Amino acid sequence: MNYSIFSLLKAALSNHQGWTRAWRDPAPKKHYDVVIIGGGGHGLATAYFLAHKYGIRNVAVLEKGWIGSGNAGRNTTIIRSNYGLPGNTGFYELSMQLWERMEQDLNYNTMVSQRGVLNLYHSDAQRDAFARRGNTMRLNGIDAELLDQAQLRRELPFLNYDNARFPIMGGLIQRRGGTARHDAVVWGYARAADKYGVDVIQNCEVTGFVRDNSGRVTGVETSRGTIGAGKVGMAVAGNSSRVASMVDMRLPIESHVLQAFVSEAIKPLIPGVVTFGAGHFYVSQSDKGGLVFGGDLDGYNSYAQRGNMPVMEDVCEGGMAIMPMIGRVRMLRQWGGIMDMSMDGSPIIDKTPIDGLYLNAGWCYGGFKATPASGLVFAHLLARDEPHAEAARFRLDRFRRGAMIDEKGQGAQPNLH
Amino acid sequence: MRIACPFCGERDSSEFSYLGDASPKRPNFAVDSPNSPAEIEDAVFDYVYLRANVAGDMREYWYHGGGCRSWLIAERNTVTHEFKSVTAAPGAGAALAGQAGE
Numbered sequence: 001m002n003y004s005i006f007s008l009l010k011a012a013l014s015n016h017q018g019w020t021r022a023w024r025d026p027a028p029k030k031h032y033d034v035v036i037i038g039g040g041g042h043g044l045a046t047a048y049f050l051a052h053k054y055g056i057r058n059v060a061v062l063e064k065g066w067i068g069s070g071n072a073g074r075n076t077t078i079i080r081s082n083y084g085l086p087g088n089t090g091f092y093e094l095s096m097q098l099w100e101r102m103e104q105d106l107n108y109n110t111m112v113s114q115r116g117v118l119n120l121y122h123s124d125a126q127r128d129a130f131a132r133r134g135n136t137m138r139l140n141g142i143d144a145e146l147l148d149q150a151q152l153r154r155e156l157p158f159l160n161y162d163n164a165r166f167p168i169m170g171g172l173i174q175r176r177g178g179t180a181r182h183d184a185v186v187w188g189y190a191r192a193a194d195k196y197g198v199d200v201i202q203n204c205e206v207t208g209f210v211r212d213n214s215g216r217v218t219g220v221e222t223s224r225g226t227i228g229a230g231k232v233g234m235a236v237a238g239n240s241s242r243v244a245s246m247v248d249m250r251l252p253i254e255s256h257v258l259q260a261f262v263s264e265a266i267k268p269l270i271p272g273v274v275t276f277g278a279g280h281f282y283v284s285q286s287d288k289g290g291l292v293f294g295g296d297l298d299g300y301n302s303y304a305q306r307g308n309m310p311v312m313e314d315v316c317e318g319g320m321a322i323m324p325m326i327g328r329v330r331m332l333r334q335w336g337g338i339m340d341m342s343m344d345g346s347p348i349i350d351k352t353p354i355d356g357l358y359l360n361a362g363w364c365y366g367g368f369k370a371t372p373a374s375g376l377v378f379a380h381l382l383a384r385d386e387p388h389a390e391a392a393r394f395r396l397d398r399f400r401r402g403a404m405i406d407e408k409g410q411g412a413q414p415n416l417h
Numbered sequence: 418m419r420i421a422c423p424f425c426g427e428r429d430s431s432e433f434s435y436l437g438d439a440s441p442k443r444p445n446f447a448v449d450s451p452n453s454p455a456e457i458e459d460a461v462f463d464y465v466y467l468r469a470n471v472a473g474d475m476r477e478y479w480y481h482g483g484g485c486r487s488w489l490i491a492e493r494n495t496v497t498h499e500f501k502s503v504t505a506a507p508g509a510g511a512a513l514a515g516q517a518g519e
Contacts, residue, residue, distance in 0.1 A: 241470035252466040254437065255495070300435045303472045303496045308418045310431035343466050399466045400458075412465050415435060 003107050022187060023194035028201050031228035032060045034382055035220055036235055037206050037243060039063025040072040041182075041368065042360055043235035044189035044200070045375020046382070048106075051196030053376070054383035059198045060229075061190075062222060064205035068186030071238055074305075074337030075368040076260050076294050078273050078284065080117040080177035081142050084133050087393030087405045088346060089140040092366075094390045095373030096142070096176060102372060108188030110180050111287065116272035117177030118147075118156075120322065122166040126277055130172040137174070145173050156274070160322055166278035168322065178272065179284050185371055208246050209357070217247070217356035233358040233382050235374075238338035239303070240361035247354055252343040252399050253362050254414040257302040257336040258294065259311055263329045265289030274322070281318025290332060293319060297339065299415045307336040339364055344404035345417030349378055350387065350396040358382055359396060364417055421503050424485040424510070432483030438468055439476040439490050439506075472496055478506060485510075 001007060001020050011018050034050060036043045039061045050056045063069070079099050081092035098105075099112050121127045127146075134144035148170045149161060161168045190200050201224070210219035210226060219228040236243050244251050265288055275282040283293035295315035298307040312334065319326050342348060342362030347370065352359050360378045363370060377388035387395070393405060399412075410416040418430040444460035446452055452460075472495055479489045488506035493499065505511040 239472075241468070242472050245469075250467040250469055252468070254468050254470050255472075300493075301437065301470065301475060301477065301495045302498065304498055308430060308498075310429070313431075400462050413437075415437070 003109075022191040023200050026199040026201060028060060028062075028204060028222070028224050028227050029199065031219075032199070033058040033230045034233060035059075035227055035229035035231075036061045036233045037220065038070075038235040038237075039067035039190070039200060039202065040070050040235065040237070041068070041185050041189065041371035042237065042363075042374045042378070043233075044186060044193055045371050046233060046235060046360070046378045047198045047200075047375075048189045048193040048196075049376045049379035050383060051193055051198050054379055056383055057197045059193075060227065061193070061198065061200050062204045062206055062220070062227070063200070063202045064223075066202050067190055067200060068183055070236075071337045071339070071367055072182055072186045072371075074260065074335055075182055076282065076284070076292050077179045077182045077286075077368060078117065078177070078282065079112070079180055079369040080174055080273075081369075082117065082119070082133065082137055082144065082172070082174045082177065083407060084136045085405050085407055088407060089136065089142065091373055091377070091390045091394070092370065093140065093142050094376070095370050098372035098376065099180060100176070102180075102185075102188070106188040106192045108184065108191060110184040110188050112180045113178045113287075114176050115178040115284075116173055116175045117275070118171045118173045118272060119275045120159075120168050120171045120277045122169060122278045124169075127169060134172050143174055143176050145175065147171050147173055156271070158269070158323065158325065159274075160324055163321060166321060171277075173272075179286075182368060189375070206243065206246075211247075215354060217354055229356075231356055231358060231382055233360060233378060235360040235378065237340040237361055237363045237367055240340050240359070242303075244359075247357065249352060249354065251348075251359075251361065252412075253348075254301055254341050255303055256297045256299070256339050256341045256415055257304060257307045258297050258339050258365065259307040259315070259334060259336045260292065260294040261312070261315065261334045262286070262332045263291040263293075263326070264332045266291070266329060276318045276322050279314070279318040279321060281315055281322070283319060283323075291326065291329065297341070297415055298336075302336075303338055305336050305338060339367075341414035341417060343399055343412040343414060344406040345408055345410065346405035347374070347394050348396050349374065349381060349391045349394045351381070351385070352396065418498055420479060420489075420491065420500060422481050422484055422487070422489065423503060423505055424487055425481065428481070428484055432481060433489075434480045434482050436478035436480065438470075439478050440469065441467075474501060479503075
């Protein structure tokens with residue numbers, strides 16, 4: 001069923017009884033050309049682009065729980081392309097452009113809202129660094145605007161400009177950045193992929209790999225039986241090391257917990273996304289009215305999907321520093337997601353040393369905004385056996401070659417990226 | 418999360434900094450090592466970049482910066498956050514605690 005104003009009116013006349021389910025619930029077949037492990041945004045986007053762009057439609061997406069139950073449902077829904085290093089700039093801008101046309105491409109309301117992403121600066125040195133970043137973005141054809149305090153005061157009068165320790169001097173804004181509805185992205189890709197005949201199989205946990213005598217991966221063992229596959233793609237960020245350990249592969253990745261928070265709903269307050277430059281705090285307001293915010297990793301390896309109090313306190317202190325009035329708002333809920341923290345803070349999209357097994361991992365903080373481009377370039381890799389031009393630097397062997405993409409310049413310490 | 422420091426007793430985890438997995442060992446090749454450069458590079462690459470990233474019990478380094486400033490080795494479950502043991506890491510502190518260290 002195509003979604004449009006006409007289908008809405010038609011359904012309204014029949015009391016909304018005529019809506020059909022958005023995707024099928026198929027039983028796994030014996031064999032697929034491509035099996036994708038992980039029914040999050042990245043896995044489903046990969047299946048969509050495989051079918052839509054590369055003509056490979058005998059595809060299954062295997063999800064151990066329900067689709068979008070992992071990090072796709074645990075992020076702060078921010079989309080942006082304000083990166084500074086070759087490899088990242090082009091890739092995230094490709095993603096931004098795919099976000100801009102996603103609703104038309106998928107015929108699904110993913111609530112992409114280009115409400116702007118603003119990074120505040122608090123010192124002369126930070127302003128210079130942000131000017132450099134903004135210039136890098138603009139040289140790469142990405143929009144960026146450096147605002148001084150007077151301009152910022154007109155747009156966001158409620159910020160704490162005169163904080164004695166960290167005065168707000170201005171900010172770098174990407175107006176094309178913003179937010180999107182995370183669940184709708186998952187559902188939109190599932191529905192669009194399903195239309196091409198892709199099997200979205202939920203409650204199907206991969207428990208092992210099937211390999212032939214040459215070591216090539218020829219299928220997966222799952223909780224719903226063995227499924228043969230021409231190629232297998234992993235898109236299980238957070239659990240990449242666990243799945244890789246099934247083929248005795250160690251990755252340059254550590255799993256860390258990142259918390260996010262939502263306040264009670266309040267009237268419209270924050271027009272876009274605002275980030276604190278002197279600590280780690282970022283906030284936006286959802287369409288329901290809740291403030292959605294987050295900050296640093298907890299800092300220790302974890303698969304627990306929940307964090308601890310010290311980071312909660314640190315995040316709230318960051319919020320109080322730029323917007324003291326949010327101290328009057330009560331916190332509604334809080335959760336943790338498991339990040340694939342890579343050794344340089346950038347993702348890995350590459351073939352593995354094992355024939356037939358392909359890797360999409362290491363998304364660190366940045367997985368949600370990358371969803372459409374990640375799907376496109378991973379589909380390209382699976383279909384053509386060579387990296388997409390915009391993902392040519394996200395190779396698994398870049399650590400050995402010394403070709404790291406380390407935005408933050410932290411070195412091989414995953415909890416600092 | 419609270420961590421039982423062998424020197425200070427049980428303290429809030431905010432007093433501690435985390436380094437990570439204690440199992441990778443820094444490769445130690447002599448200047449005139451007979452190993453080929455490729456072997457040495459492999460060993461260093463493995464030490465610096467590759468991690469088992471276990472879901473379950475893991476031995477890891479913590480630093481008690483907000484207390485006795487000792488390096489500690491904790492055994493902790495990464496799925497439940499439960500600490501099984503906390504001991505002094507090798508060095509002078511380990512000797513003071515009457516532990517051999519490693």
